[in-house]
């Protein structure tokens with residue numbers, strides 16, 4: 224095995240998890256923080272969302288160097304009115320402060336039936352489905368509205384320059400005896416990280432997702448990574464744009480955080496997320512048939528005759544479950560550019576070169 228990787232390689236999830244833990248403990252995180260970050264990033268890769276997986280490590284390291292990302296910082300409840308919690312993430316690792324915010328919300332929703340949690344000023348909270356899955360694992364339904372505060376990448380419907388972030392929306396429904404239904408997407412046509420993955424791989428993106436600096440549609444991911452910068456477009460024309468706007472306002476304004484505008488533009492390497500989550504105990508409804516009704520609907524839609532080129536009908540969350548089953552066995556693919564960037568970040572963390580080489584050797 225050469226130490227220089229020139230092709231896509233595969234790495235066992237456990238090995239990658241250990242590598243991520245080692246990087247962040249060398250950077251100064253407690254073992255628990257490093258573990259939560261590794262849990263989240265590796266699960267994003269396992270779910271097929273490389274845009275929010277270990278490829279984020281170099282950006283986080285740059286944010287740490289900018290003194291933006293604050294290691295070993297915990298979520299602080301700044302207002303508690305029972306069923307509504309306002310929580311400040313204080314620029315701590317999103318993988319830590321969102322986990323803690325969800326723990327608080329889950330505890331409260333179990334007690335009261337519902338809890339709205341406004342989490343503000345969190346450093347990047349990554350794949351939002353992770354948080355919905357945390358709620359679903361506790362038997363709870365949840366809805367999440369998120370803004371990427373002060374970091375515009377997406378043009379408004381009818382506009383040609385970047386005015387707001389890729390603002391994800393997520394909703395999940397836990398199922399008895401089955402994986403939860405988890406809808407989790409960026410309100411841009413594609414997540415920004417997917418343009419990074421395409422750029423690193425030297426491939427184009429599908430038509431319809433990008434415009435260049437003059438507003439002309441393009442398939443070149445470089446418009447997001449090299450000046451003059453273009454923009455992503457919102458999914459679903461005016462409807463996706465409208466949902467992005469509600470994510471911005473619920474996520475950024477209602478949480479007591481901030482929205483994206485001229486006074487809040489952030490040019491550092493930080494990615495700041497604000498998220499308003501509504502967590503609901505389904506048992507608080509008078510709905511004894513809720514599981515059966517959801518199951519009946521799932522079976523009903525799956526019985527639709529298949530369109531050409533489709534081998535099965537899935538419900539949201541199923542593609543991620545299928546990828547986990549595959550990648551847990553076959554290893555997580557990492558492209559050479561991303562691997563080199565992670566390796567450089569590992570060096571910046573203070574990890575000794577010999578230890579880095581051990582992980583490089585683990586690539587298949």
Ligand SMILES: NC(=O)c1ccc[n+]([C@@H]2O[C@H](COP(=O)([O-])OP(=O)(O)OC[C@H]3O[C@@H](n4cnc5c(N)ncnc54)[C@H](O)[C@@H]3O)[C@@H](O)[C@H]2O)c1
Nearest residue numbers: 348349350351389391405406407408409414537538539540
């Ligand atoms: N933290 C942030 O600032 C931020 C910003 C943007 C996006 N994100 C994250 O990026 C990730 C990727 O977002 P995306 O927009 O690229 O996701 P995507 O386009 O891959 O869509 C994912 C959603 O669609 C569902 N889905 C996909 N194919 C399906 C099919 N054939 N049938 C039924 N359902 C199907 C998936 O289960 C999932 O719920 C998400 O996890 C999101 O939370 C985070």
